Amino acid sequence: MLTNDRRPGTMLEADAARQSSITDEQKQFFLDNGFLVIRNVLRGKELADMQAAMMELVNIGAAGVENDPDFMYGIGMKSGNQVLKRIEYVIQKRDPAKVLLGHPFILSSVEKVQGANFIPTWDSMVLKMPDEGIIVPWHRDSEPPEGCDDPRPIFNVDFYMDDADLSSCLWVIPGSNKWTKEDADARCQRAGFDTSDAIPVPLNAGDVIFHDIKVLHGSPSGDGNPLRRTVYYEFRPGEIELEFGPHVPEYLPLKQQVLLDCIERRKAAEAGQGEMPFSYQPTGHFAVAERVTPPTHRYPHMEYWRKSRGN
Numbered sequence: 001m002l003t004n005d006r007r008p009g010t011m012l013e014a015d016a017a018r019q020s021s022i023t024d025e026q027k028q029f030f031l032d033n034g035f036l037v038i039r040n041v042l043r044g045k046e047l048a049d050m051q052a053a054m055m056e057l058v059n060i061g062a063a064g065v066e067n068d069p070d071f072m073y074g075i076g077m078k079s080g081n082q083v084l085k086r087i088e089y090v091i092q093k094r095d096p097a098k099v100l101l102g103h104p105f106i107l108s109s110v111e112k113v114q115g116a117n118f119i120p121t122w123d124s125m126v127l128k129m130p131d132e133g134i135i136v137p138w139h140r141d142s143e144p145p146e147g148c149d150d151p152r153p154i155f156n157v158d159f160y161m162d163d164a165d166l167s168s169c170l171w172v173i174p175g176s177n178k179w180t181k182e183d184a185d186a187r188c189q190r191a192g193f194d195t196s197d198a199i200p201v202p203l204n205a206g207d208v209i210f211h212d213i214k215v216l217h218g219s220p221s222g223d224g225n226p227l228r229r230t231v232y233y234e235f236r237p238g239e240i241e242l243e244f245g246p247h248v249p250e251y252l253p254l255k256q257q258v259l260l261d262c263i264e265r266r267k268a269a270e271a272g273q274g275e276m277p278f279s280y281q282p283t284g285h286f287a288v289a290e291r292v293t294p295p296t297h298r299y300p301h302m303e304y305w306r307k308s309r310g311n
Contacts, residue, residue, distance in 0.1 A: 011199075014038040014109075016208075020276070021108035030113065031153065034177030034215030035201070041105060042159060042206035046096070046271040051161050051205070053094035054125055054229050057087050062129070076132035077221045083132045090231060091123045091262070092298035101233060101259065102266030104278040106157055106208070110235045113210075114152050117238035117286040119252055120259050122156075122301075128168055128219075128228040135221040138173075138188045141213040143181055145244030153177070153212040154236045160203045161229035168225040169202045170209065171195055176216040184216055193220050238286045251304040256282065257294045264291075 012029040014022045017040040030036035042050060061084040065071040076083035090097045101120060110118050141156065176184060201209060211217060242249055260280060266272040282288060
């Protein structure tokens with residue numbers, strides 16, 4: 001059951017075509033339930049450009065890519081063959097993905113939840129190939145850093161490139177972001193893809209869902225499912241990332257420069273015309289003294305992982 005006695009039929013949603021950011025009520029719904037649906041984030045040509053750019057990557061990956069860790073494969077549920085399931089660092093790979101990172105509704109909403117010092121971290125595309133949908137078992141993306149009592153959520157922004165109906169959409173367990181690790185692990189051990197305490201989240205192409213890394217979610221394999229591509233941008237409060245990682249402190253200013261570059265790219269792009277650009281103004285330790293054009297938009301996680309340096 002949704003918190004505040006909400007039911008799926010009255011589930012709180014935001015609409016990027018009518019708002020400049022999520023509201024306080026929508027923010028609270030997200031904090032309580034671990035997810036929030038946002039309609040109409042990508043529209044018109046921007047949606048078409050992102051769909052085309054991501055399709056180019058899908059076609060490259062589907063043809064088979066060897067010795068490139070950014071392209072990941074799994075076993076197709078129907079054919080038993082190797083099937084493309086994930087592509088990392090999409091911002092580096094295609095310009096529309098750079099422009100998307102600068103989306104003012106998304107960034108304003110992230111700031112509303114995490115504060116001015118938020119940091120973009122992961123960027124990936126997860127997909128279900130047509131009629132080969134690979135089941136995504138119940139899981140949390142991650143546990144919060146050990147010892148961290150900061151209540152602000154770490155979360156993903158999921159941009160849907162395709163419609164996701166009941167055959168392949170995301171399912172969530174509202175409020176599971178507040179469960180203990182033990183309770184979450186026990187729930188994940190149930191046999192099959194049990195949806196008895198979950199709700200489906202069907203979305204249209206261009207819609208977005210915010211999901212807390214602690215909320216339990218997954219999706220069935222589907223039966224005759226069409227292509228479903230979802231682009232994920234993760235954001236973390238800078239204070240949490242600086243103190244607890246998982247990246248080394250040197251990673252943070254690099255990703256801040258990536259974000260600033262993408263905001264500038266959006267200002268110059270067709271998608272950014274007629275909208276109020278987001279102003280990224282981190283404070284204190286996170287303040288950016290000078291904007292520098294980044295030499296790359298791809299900073300591999302493991303090259304900046306604290307454990308790899310013995311920290």
